[in-house]
Amino acid sequence: xxxxxxxxxxxxxxxxxxxxxxxxxxxxxxxxxxxxxxxxxxxxxxxxxxxxxxxxxxxxxxxxxxxxxxxxxxxxxxxxxxxxxxxxxxxxxxxxxxxxxxxxxxxxxxxxxxxxxxxxx
Amino acid sequence: xxxxxxxxxxxxxxxxxxxxxxxxxxxxxxxxxxxxxxxxxxxxxxxxxxxxxxxxxxxxxxxxxxxxxxxxxxxxxxxxxxxxxxxxxxxxxxxxxxxxxxxxxxxxxxxxx
Numbered sequence: 435x436x437x438x439x440x441x442x443x444x445x446x447x448x449x450x451x452x453x454x455x456x457x458x459x460x461x462x463x464x465x466x467x468x469x470x471x472x473x474x475x476x477x478x479x480x481x482x483x484x485x486x487x488x489x490x491x492x493x494x495x496x497x498x499x500x501x502x503x504x505x506x507x508x509x510x511x512x513x514x515x516x517x518x519x520x521x522x523x524x525x526x527x528x529x530x531x532x533x534x535x536x537x538x539x540x541x542x543x544x545x546x547x548x549x550x551x552x553x554x555x
Numbered sequence: 556x557x558x559x560x561x562x563x564x565x566x567x568x569x570x571x572x573x574x575x576x577x578x579x580x581x582x583x584x585x586x587x588x589x590x591x592x593x594x595x596x597x598x599x600x601x602x603x604x605x606x607x608x609x610x611x612x613x614x615x616x617x618x619x620x621x622x623x624x625x626x627x628x629x630x631x632x633x634x635x636x637x638x639x640x641x642x643x644x645x646x647x648x649x650x651x652x653x654x655x656x657x658x659x660x661x662x663x664x665x666x667x668x
Contacts, residue, residue: 476660478656480656529656
């Protein structure tokens with residue numbers, strides 16, 4: 435399957451600092467990437483859809499000025515958590531979408547990065 | 556009501572057992588359905604897609620009932636390595652939400668020796 439990397443894999447920072455997380459598709463181009471957040475014992479929640487060359491689409495309740503997304507190339511999307519606070523501590527996971535148009539229905543698969551654990555002190 | 560609902564478990568079963576997980580979804584316009592597996596502190600990994608006719612991959616069988624908006628996963632001959640959280644996932648593309656995966660809370664399986 436397709437490979438998606440994330441960097442860093444974990445980060446510990448002080449409250450008020452900004453943290454940048456990179457998501458890369460390593461062996462394919464992804465016009466669309468997604469950013470999710472997962473709190474302990476909860477399901478993944480979609481934060482935003484990142485589209486190459488255009489503005490990200492944020493889910494309801496997600497502050498776009500706090501979670502800055504940049505998808506400047508077909509293989510890289512970044513998420514910046516600005517002025518991070520302890521409640522932002524979470525597992526942030528990106529995914530990249532692969533579309534295959536087969537003889538029948540289109541098949542859409544998302545491949546996930548390994549995630550970034552953020553701990554804000 | 557959550558868009559995708561699962562029994563969180565945990566399901567504790569002995570090796571070799573057969574175990575079934577169920578999932579319901581609320582959006583009747585949902586187009587694609589998947590089971591993902593997530594190990595502790597790791598990212599989700601696609602286990603299998605779920606097709607209307609039902610599909611099987613080795614020890615794993617997935618079924619979809621669109622009328623009841625119900626998805627199931629059956630694991631036969633459970634292995635210790637099957638211990639993980641199984642996520643029921645629905646894609647609502649085609650109803651204006653292109654490419655949006657909606658995740659259930661997950662069902663935790665623990666296979667004991």
